Amino acid sequence: MGMIQTQNLTKKYGELVALDHLTLTVEEGDAFGFLGPNGAGKTTTMKILSTLLKPTWGEARIDGLSVGPVNAQEVRRIIAYVPDFFGSYADLTVTEYLEFFAASYGIMGQDRRRVIGDVLELTDLTGKSLSEVNGLSRGMQQRLSVARALLHDPKLLLLDEPASGLDPRARVEMRELLKELHRMGKTILISSHILPELSELCNKFGIIERGKLKFVGGKDELLARTETGGRLHVRVAERADDARRALAGLSGVTGVRVEAEGLLVELEAHHPETVGQIARCLVEAGLKLVELRREEASLETAFMRMTEGAVQ
Numbered sequence: 349m350g351m352i353q354t355q356n357l358t359k360k361y362g363e364l365v366a367l368d369h370l371t372l373t374v375e376e377g378d379a380f381g382f383l384g385p386n387g388a389g390k391t392t393t394m395k396i397l398s399t400l401l402k403p404t405w406g407e408a409r410i411d412g413l414s415v416g417p418v419n420a421q422e423v424r425r426i427i428a429y430v431p432d433f434f435g436s437y438a439d440l441t442v443t444e445y446l447e448f449f450a451a452s453y454g455i456m457g458q459d460r461r462r463v464i465g466d467v468l469e470l471t472d473l474t475g476k477s478l479s480e481v482n483g484l485s486r487g488m489q490q491r492l493s494v495a496r497a498l499l500h501d502p503k504l505l506l507l508d509e510p511a512s513g514l515d516p517r518a519r520v521e522m523r524e525l526l527k528e529l530h531r532m533g534k535t536i537l538i539s540s541h542i543l544p545e546l547s548e549l550c551n552k553f554g555i556i557e558r559g560k561l562k563f564v565g566g567k568d569e570l571l572a573r574t575e576t577g578g579r580l581h582v583r584v585a586e587r588a589d590d591a592r593r594a595l596a597g598l599s600g601v602t603g604v605r606v607e608a609e610g611l612l613v614e615l616e617a618h619h620p621e622t623v624g625q626i627a628r629c630l631v632e633a634g635l636k637l638v639e640l641r642r643e644e645a646s647l648e649t650a651f652m653r654m655t656e657g658a659v660q
């Protein structure tokens with residue numbers, strides 16, 4: 349049984365079909381990257397899953413429970429929704445803000461103090477507990493949103509573009525936090541329109557465009573679906589020229605260039621086994637392999653091809 353299961357989930361805003369028969373399963377423990385251009389239907393999906401919006405048609409289940417008015421309270425106990433905006437909270441301090449939400453979940457007294465201490469530590473905000481929420485940086489506000497979402501110890505986190513508007517350092521901090529939550533066993537559904545943003549965290553991806561699911565699968569499957577294979581960065585301890593000669597003859601390799609950082613290997617098509625063949629070839633040639641890395645940009649290309657850049 350999946351942690352999230354949708355069946356023909358459809359949402360219309362008047363004539364506009366924002367979500368078109370979305371059938372999707374996210375297993376318990378997955379970090380699922382939900383990708384799509386602006387207006388694809390990601391927020392609509394998350395809002396339906398978090399009981400905030402009624403579908404026009406179709407069904408969604410969370411941990412086996414049908415999402416709807418009957419189970420709304422139970423579903424809300426299982427999930428946490430982190431929207432892509434942070435509201436304004438007058439002059440509340442970080443602790444007051446968390447106390448407010450903890451109280452709304454019925455967490456009281458000693459428990460409340462302990463839980464708030466725990467989520468502040470996890471999100472690295474302990475030092476900010478007395479600061480005013482409105483004075484925090486955008487990165488800290490996003491982490492505080494996650495802290496708030498964790499108060500009731502949900503099984504499933506629904507995160508709508510949590511990295512949007514963050515500077516590079518804050519993005520890294522957010523990513524590390526989400527990786528930690530995944531390691532702790534939380535199931536994560538995270539949306540973004542930037543693929544490299546998710547490629548490190550997620551074990552599964554779904555691509556949505558104009559409300560329709562275009563693809564579901566792992567990173568390798570995503571790459572395999574595209575026409576060109578992409579590029580690999582290969583570094584050997586020494587004798588880069590010998591490595592170039594050895595790899596140039598390999599089937600599936602269309603070009604090898606020696607660059608300042610190492611070798612750039614162009615592949616005809618992506619097969620997961622090509623990477624293994626390259627490693628074996630270098631080792632058999634007596635070369636010391638230091639690094640073998642797929643160029644992330646090729647994932648970006650995969651995404652562009654898959655969605656054809658069409659936006660509503």
Ligand SMILES: Nc1ncnc2c1ncn2[C@@H]1O[C@H](COP(=O)(O)OP(=O)(O)OP(=O)(O)O)[C@@H](O)[C@H]1O
Pocket residue numbers: 361364366384385386387388389390391392393541660
């Ligand atoms: N309340 C609404 N009324 C009318 N149309 C809406 C409403 N909410 C969303 N839409 C439309 O539905 C479509 C899907 O929107 P949605 O916000 O789900 O997309 P998204 O993938 O989350 O995009 P973004 O990356 O921009 O947040 C868009 O065309 C949007 O304009």
